[in-house]
Amino acid sequence: MTEPTAVYRLYDAEDRLLYVGITRNLARRWDQHSRAQSWWHLVTRREAEWHTDRASAEAAEITAVQSEAPQFNKDHVPNRRLGQGEYDDTADRRRVRRLLRRDARNKYFHVGRRIYVTALAERYEVSPRTLLAVLQPGSDRCFSESRRRITVLREPTF
Template identity: 40%
Template sequence: MPPQAIQGPMPNPGIAAKGSTETAVYWLFSEADKLLYVGISRNPMARWAEHAQTSWWAQVSRFAVKWYPTRRAALRVELRTIHDDTPAYNVLGTPRSEMGIAMAAFFQSARSAEKGTRRPWDA
């Protein structure tokens, strides 16, 4: 799904069914299409309500959501996006966190085995 402009209330991307392992990856973009944040949730609207309390939320003008069959699959996409695209407001998995240093080494070796420039939100 291409980034969707937010006008009025945010469109609801849905929630995972009870008992399901489905997890959404969501990407939040500025008006200039700068990636501000990437996250995962089984209920993106509830998570966005938490983000709405941050100082950067007013910059969000577009979003993309893609559902994955498991939390592990979604987490892998989220961490890869954090490493490759350095969203402005993510902390976990970036050089601003200890985990980010370890992730950088992992994704550097994994990237050498993969080729391609397509981003998950371009699907």
């Protein structure tokens, strides 16, 4: 049995190709990327082309990665260098820490408040992965976390 499979491309605001991938379910795959990839907040445009089966989609993906050189693909990249395909979110983490301190001073994090991780990540213009990486080590048990939302247990002091 053949299932239609999409080759998708993700672009940033300057129309640079960030990533090429394949999937049978675009919404689910993009949701996975949004939680797992520190570069996801850079995505401003998405394109998809559908193929009749996975084999033809895989061939098209390999050709696209090799000829179009997306910034964050790691597989099928000829002559890949160490660190190529990685996004350095150091500056994003610094910005999140600064914004968390600002929001804590402004009482944004009142006890009992539930905040969706994706909403807070969008507020700070970072990926959910980057946001959670900042919250986890320094949260000092201020937050109860799940994959999708945080609950404020006590007022944080960032």
